[in-house]
Amino acid sequence: MANAINSSFLSMNNTTREGMLSSRGGNVFLALLVVVTLLASVGNQLFPAGSALHVDTYTITLLGKYLSFALLAMAVDIIWGYCGILSLGHGAFFALGGYAMGMYLMRQIGDRGVYGNPDLPDFMVFLNWSELPWFWQGFDFFPFAMLMVLLIPGILAFIFSWLAFRSRVTGVYFSIITQALTYALMLAFFRNEMGFGGNNGLTDFKDILGFDLQSDTTRICLLLITAACLGVIYLLSQFILSSKFGRVIEAIRDSESRVRFVGFKTENYKVWLFVYSALIAAIAGALYVPQVGIINPGEFAPLNSIEVVVWVAVGGRGLLYGAVLGALLVNFAKTHFTGILPEAWLFALGALFVGVTIFLPRGIVGLLSSRNKSMEDKP
Numbered sequence: 001m002a003n004a005i006n007s008s009f010l011s012m013n014n015t016t017r018e019g020m021l022s023s024r025g026g027n028v029f030l031a032l033l034v035v036v037t038l039l040a041s042v043g044n045q046l047f048p049a050g051s052a053l054h055v056d057t058y059t060i061t062l063l064g065k066y067l068s069f070a071l072l073a074m075a076v077d078i079i080w081g082y083c084g085i086l087s088l089g090h091g092a093f094f095a096l097g098g099y100a101m102g103m104y105l106m107r108q109i110g111d112r113g114v115y116g117n118p119d120l121p122d123f124m125v126f127l128n129w130s131e132l133p134w135f136w137q138g139f140d141f142f143p144f145a146m147l148m149v150l151l152i153p154g155i156l157a158f159i160f161s162w163l164a165f166r167s168r169v170t171g172v173y174f175s176i177i178t179q180a181l182t183y184a185l186m187l188a189f190f191r192n193e194m195g196f197g198g199n200n201g202l203t204d205f206k207d208i209l210g211f212d213l214q215s216d217t218t219r220i221c222l223l224l225i226t227a228a229c230l231g232v233i234y235l236l237s238q239f240i241l242s243s244k245f246g247r248v249i250e251a252i253r254d255s256e257s258r259v260r261f262v263g264f265k266t267e268n269y270k271v272w273l274f275v276y277s278a279l280i281a282a283i284a285g286a287l288y289v290p291q292v293g294i295i296n297p298g299e300f301a302p303l304n305s306i307e308v309v310v311w312v313a314v315g316g317r318g319l320l321y322g323a324v325l326g327a328l329l330v331n332f333a334k335t336h337f338t339g340i341l342p343e344a345w346l347f348a349l350g351a352l353f354v355g356v357t358i359f360l361p362r363g364i365v366g367l368l369s370s371r372n373k374s375m376e377d378k379p
Helices: 002-046 057-080 090-107 122-126 142-166 171-189 216-241 244-262 266-292 302-315 320-340 345-359 363-377
Strands: none
Touching: 002 057, 002 216, 002 320, 057 090, 057 216, 057 266, 057 302, 057 320, 090 142, 090 171, 090 266, 090 302, 142 171, 142 266, 171 302, 216 244, 216 266, 216 320, 244 266, 302 320, 302 345, 302 363, 320 345, 320 363
């Protein structure tokens, strides 16, 4: 009995200590997020181009792109790191959110397109479409477009996950069907008759809410909005995952059969977590498009979803800021090394994933947390 009590006490003590480390790391992450985005914005606006403190517009755009990817990585970590469900199809929700935003931006072009048609995007004029398709109606209104950013991916995620989890599809089988989902969507969006621009996608955006997308001020605002969304969603996710709902989710990850035996309907918990994760991915896609300036079917490619899993693994799954760190580090490396060794980057990415899986199963953040624990345990 004494041994059992001691074991229980030690387990509770370790859990509390991990929670403290997670909270501490989260606070550091939020502080760095605020500092970096503010410094970058100030550097772009207040210092001239020749100054050493000047931050050019390209860097602002690149940082906004990285933060959008960080939000996508957080979405994958929520479902994989906390519930143990490996999704290889979250790129689909990211792309759907991006397309909804892209459709709004295309409607804002009006008669400023190449063909000067006030009602039809250029690609529709080129394909001899006579009128705007019904599913494009309403996308000239920003609130409607933002509703579609959440509604379409949310409905798809709900139907897909409800069918999968109700049939108790788990493990590698679930990963395969998520990959099949995003691949099927990619093939569909490549078709010109779908009405989404075919293989060229949607591009040549002019403005958003009346603000010029090429303006430095607009770029900074988009960066600040992306950083704010990342911070707010991080806090909301942390709150959800530390609640009773989150504890049930972690229990499902550790032993779903026991949780089901106790009386919980585990399928319902997994469905709602999957939908929440998909919505975050869709928001990331909507923030990504106006900063990058294009959305095409390539975003649905299964390789993109696999790459997100690598980001999470490198940073450390099961810790939200670990996923963010992995996304930032890997994408920073990708930006620099693809220019130097473009053909070798995919091999380097694969080697990185294998190396992290073997030598750092908890990622970079997990390694740092282990070192902090060992230092605290020393007398």
